[in-house]
Amino acid sequence: MIRNMTRDDLPAVKALIDSTDLFPGEMLDGMAGDALDGESETERWMVLVDNGPVGVVYFAPERMTEGTWNLYLIAIHADRQGTGEGSKLIAHVEKTLADEGHRVLLVETSGNSDFEQTRQFYLNNMYTEEARIREFYTRGEDKIVFWKKL
Secondary structure (H helix, E strand, C coil): CEEECCHHHHHHHHHHHHHHCCCCHHHHHHHHHHHHCCCCCCCEEEEEECCCEEEEEEEEECCCCCCEEEEEEEEECHHHCCCCHHHHHHHHHHHHHHHCCCCEEEEEEECCHHHHHHHHHHHHCCCEEEEEEEEEEECCEEEEEEEEEC
């Protein structure tokens, strides 16, 4: 089941994030706080639930555009990666946005070799590498932008 994330989900989602080594799970308090408190009308946090959250996704509209959204975070618990649950979660986001009449979903990630699996995930889910900004994050680390028409 995929549903909106609640404040009660935070401990489990932090543990999920910690399992992936993306960033420290404690950062979620600042990232998700406004949306979970109902103070954001546009930021969306959703969880994939199977006896508790096993996946999380965060997406929001691109400012000053019409129908363009950014996928800022998608993560599946490390124990469940490679099971197709990430594809299920991203497909849910795409369908939700398309049903609302939105046009484009963008995703950015690192060009470093440790993100090869991440980039392959987007390619496998029919995203197109749209842009590469050289040395964006730090010296030698490019930003790769993926694009998909909804």
